[in-house]
Amino acid sequence: MRLIKGMAAALLAMPLLAGAEEIGSVSTVFKWVGPNDKIMVEAFDDPKVEGVTCYLSRAKTGGVKGGLGLAEDRAEASIACRQVGPIRFNGELKDGEEVFKERTSLVFKTMQVVRFFDRKRNTLVYLVYSDRVIEGSPQNAVTAIPILPWPNRP
Template identity: 45%
Template structure:
């Protein structure tokens, strides 16, 4: 991970662990799969897949310091659910952020509580200083009819 990217991770609410990666073309561009636990909901792990540009791609196409906005997310219950102090308003809260350019773009995950359906909704999206991206994906974890504890 480049030093600039590592510096952007220092203030993030949750840190991801790379669990897999593979090259998807001859230039070395790839897909990286990272896992991170929800910092306020024990028993939920999210996996995010995102694009990673190779050195060859950066040299031939320019735009050295930026990766594409494409990403996908899947969140699942991976243990007993214990919910901490989560935001329950309609905006939810950002639980993960990772830099995708030197300064101006980051990949983020936001958790939203759907009280009517007793479901945690996770949205992966790209934040940019001037333009947001319409490239989003969601995943849900239902708490319906489950024993859910609250953190003290």
């Protein structure tokens, strides 16, 4: 019963996470059967911070297993977040709050983006990393956005 309640809570929280939009990709390894291995570039908007878009590049495993969604993607990722409009907060920000999450293996591995607010420097900091139920990866990337006034445009 606890498991069912936990799964229901996770499903209800899902809409609060950002969804990624594919910007483009490049092939890195040719596969005779199934899709090629590639690097994907995706964009997502922070659901609690209007005016911020993050760009994430990550490896996507191809081949038969990759085409069926059974392959495990590599842990490496890169992130760049930018101010794209006036910044407005939609609710209270919590340090380490998850803003994006994507499954990178059939069951146990995920890639996550979390946000921190450096109040002293008035800067938003985004961290991407991969974790696994038993053992995560120390590979990570970070980006920071100083919160600046946005010019009014006629």
